[in-house]
Amino acid sequence: MGDWVEKISYVPDRAKYEAQQAIFKDRAAEASLPEGFPARLSSEMVWDSDSISLDERCFVNDERCVLHLSKEQLGEIHDALQTFKSLNKPLGSLDPTTFPLPSLHPILRDISNNIHRGTGFSLVRGIPVDQYSREDNVIIYVGLSSHIGCIRGRQDHQNNSVPADVMIAHIMDFSSSADSRSVTLPAYTDGEVIFHTDTGDIVSLFVLEEPAHGGESLLASGWRVYNELAKTRPDLVEALASDWPIPSSKKEGLIIRRPLIFPLNPSATAPDGILIHFSRRSFSGFGAWSHSNALSVKQAEALDALHFLAERFHVAMELRKGDMQFLNNLSILHARRSYPDIPGQRRHLLRLWLRDPQNAWEIPDALRHKWDSLYAEEASHGVQVFPLAPSMRSAGKANST
Template identity: 60%
Template structure:
């Protein structure tokens, strides 16, 4: 799962056959449309979307190979060609949830309430929430047009579905965790040790509470399972963002380690200019990702749908310090209410998952 961005081609003519690129064609698009119409005929909520209620018999094996690639090969896949302009926003949501259910059947909750009521919010709208009001008081950079530095999300798989593009900018940047680790181990093994030690991480659930865990996890090979490197961090969990910036609690060597992660990811990343109709799937345990700042136009607003997934058939073992967090988004014991998929953008508050 180690690769350099310079070796990745997203040109279909040059990268044809690459496991990280899937171009949807006529028969596949017709099958997706038929699956949408079948699900709509059931008159059921999106909570029941799964491979049975969104059947894709021709695409099924291809989408299962996408999961294989996410977990044991490149760690990312770009699916291109969904005709979002043909469908309503709700229909595009159904298509995203339906297709992704074949790749990662378990969906992760991204919030525990909706409009003040207990709920399992399963989908997030990633767009500049300050428009048109110009409101600046957002604690998450994802909900602005600002740069988002290299980090990881929560959960095993992150998928994004591009509904509309900005006027310019907003490229998605991906880097292999193995490549970053290998470079760090070769040049600064002392920083590898620092990353594998406990760090003071502000709790997302209880403001003011500091939890301690590593940012880097090593899993040795066992049987048919290869050795793995897992990175789980967000620089802004230490520094905050915008009006919610806070004093960081890190030592100089920890700051140096974070800087090294960013610089090595920047050096080895691949940049994706996501187009309308693109679906991007990444292994959130093996990859780090970032986003360039962007500018929306009067009629061109960057807007993506985001889901978190787990594929029970291919899922990696969760390191013990991450299990409670993983349970909070996947386990039934933390369920608060019905699965909710809101159609209009509402930012996910900090401290909910």
Template identity: 45%
Template sequence: MERPPSATTSKMSITGRRDYGMKFIADMDDLASSTINVGSHGQSPLNGSHDSVKIYEGAPYWERQTEVTNTRHDEEDDIDEGCHPFWTSWWDMIRGMGLIIAGALKIPFTIGHGLAKALHFTPTLYNDTTVRKWFLITGFPSGIVAAVQAFLYGLLDGCTDWFVLPYKVARKEGFLGFFKGFLQGLGSIVFKTPADMSTTTVTFVTPKAPAPPGQPDISYAPDYDKWQARAARRLKEGNLPTTLPEGFPAQLKGDLVWEGETVADTYDWTYVLNDEQLNEIDRAVGHFKGLGLSLGHLTAETFPLPNLHAELRRLSAELHNGHGFFVIRGLRVDDHSREENVIIYAGISAHIAAQRGRQDHKYNGQKADVVLSHIKDLTWSQNNGSIGSPAYTTDKQVFHTDSGDIVSLFALETSAAGGASKLASTWRVYNEIAATRPDLIHTLSQSWDMEVFEKADKQYVERPLLYHFPATDSSPERVALQYGRRYFVGFGALPRNSNIPPISEAQAEALDTIHFLGEKYCVNTDFQKGDIQYINNLAIFHARDGFTDTLEKRRHLLRLWLRDPENAWPTPEAWKYRWAQLYEGVTPEGQVFPLEPFIRSAGNKGR
């Protein structure tokens, strides 16, 4: 179809949803079914064909069929069906006003939080290493507590630094260091106290999912006080195991045991690409596009990086046998189209881990092997009633793992405020629990009833969250953790199914314990636009701070689930069924790389 004279990069539908990525506006007669020629390197979202990409626009609003895509919400269908657009437009205007009011209420919190954080970390710019970690806030009550603590700590730290820093810096740098330390101390009073006076933010926005009958008092948002009370109560009751399960180590050692406050002293996890490497990546994009293959054919051979390849293989070894994570920095996102950024992301990743995992089994209502997903707030375009995963909200994501060996995230854009990416060492957390609460190692290594959010014959599976690998001739002793909190307590529109047995008090305590120890020992990777973050998903678990977007700046990540057959850890027997779902039967021809955000079946009430 020929491109008409007027063009745009997006269009707004009558419901207020914006369809990004449109490179033209077709005539109305063509909107029902149109095809865009994207060249020989394009891909159909359904069948992997490289001739064209189908854009499913549908009939006029009031004549649409239900379930156009797997992200449409039943409640809106009920409102739309049979209604004249004149009346539905009033509903849209009411919803729009609601979004405007909700956004306006967030503005003072967002500005205050951003200002507080900027002032809080300003002393690090002049090498002040005494700045405290950012405060954990899970709601308004904890925000008030954090604000009081922050003010007191800020006042104490500022006054202390004014007296201590001149002495400390003078010892290192001599007479002139005394004056340098004096100025640094003065800066601490100026920045730390007002910064910490302003510390307040709310990190959970989505309404709490209702608990099924018999479920302990626990929700997706961890509550520190409830955790402490539950732990004290269970310890008082007694009869808890005092030794570790047979075979489990008292302590793990190695590079995978690290703490957020000190890991940067010995490990630089950021690999910054230089101009020569970036040019090599651009040449690889041109080479792949010239092959005329669908995106599922992206491999180390079809995306050649002759000079960078050895470094990427070294980083894969670091992922599996070193510290378990790294960040590739410097990709020029704005210089490329969305499709080219996907090619770059999958192409680089193919040198690190050759296998791409299946993240969804359908797309646009049809069977598909979806290997790329988008992590983005979709509450502005989707009714909250359909979203059952924090990945599609601005909420804080608590500590968890994804599925499979490796989880990777590519930042196309960061948020206007918040959204820090946090990583924690499973091994460091294991060592803490093993030394202080061996009974919880029993709990984590026993069978749990884990909900299956996608449609299945059985809505839950039984498996342990923690697995032990004994040492062999070729590999050291290891433990691996795989879990997501929402699979046991629900989130948003997907509460825990009442037909699934409730979790126990011991399991509730275990979930809180690994989360709060993750917070204690985590590192912030300073995720920036153009970064690709790779995580050993068996040895590292991760979280995300709540964040705020603006119309101009919306946090948008791409995600791949990967596996490197050369370096991969053995798959525990209890987890093999899940690995088969991820990696078996995924062919180049069947792989789908959606270029626009959508809600995966596992996070969608309308699945």
């Protein structure tokens, strides 16, 4: 089948991609952009490594991008922790009223504004995690983040095989402690994670332990990637905006057909732009999870283009212990470099999938069911739980239900 690719690799092949570029670039000029997709996006959310820097000195006066917590702000966070613990309420009740941050609240609201209408990412730096217990760190993370996005998404439907709404995930290398053949998500290894998006509006990470070296978080503006494709390869924009065969993560054998990019209607909370939602793993498989849905040559090239353009334009963020990272998951592509764990120092992150109803973007109909499964109350599987002990989500293990 000369026009089809039966199998693609999880890590793209640069030499193969560049060879395809030489073949298809000339004929690509004849293509036009799909209806509703702009020729060029102009926004703070369009940036690359030449126009933005993650050098902390560049952001000392710009708390929207990097907030270095002061002694006074850390004291306010500690007081909020004590206030919440005195209420004797479950962690699911954490919100701006039960975790009050009177001075920090307007700054954290500006961070949400930046995530939705600015650069698309922010970092909160300086939580002294070693001074707190695991449970206290979870309370601080969930409580502070509620001022940025007060709605939390479900990350699993069961906890210890009991139906539940699992609201927090532990991100670390499980492949060395479990049968590595059972791992189906690259986040649960120490290897490279290529550019992708997660599920949900805002993806957040909290660093409980950093690796000895490596493991940098790589961020790329999906809108900068789009501008390059719209200018040089409108045929790939057309491919990305067409339906793709995406295997369901919920039901074996079910294929969902939808685009990977969507036009974003401008509103009070969203600039004129595009929305992007994809993972190469859906088409390549990973570890114990594999499938054989064929892609067209054009689709395979489009996936490669997303990765290699993101790689070209990205900035690297070295996440330190005590950092909280917040990303617009609808516009920012993210990846991770590989890292080694060493005795006594295992990379360990917590993750939340957040939504801010005051700033939330309109979700396309093709994604609405998936988003509802995260955020809608009627999709609940049971009580909200915030596991303190590290474990893989059921979606990250082979033969999970």
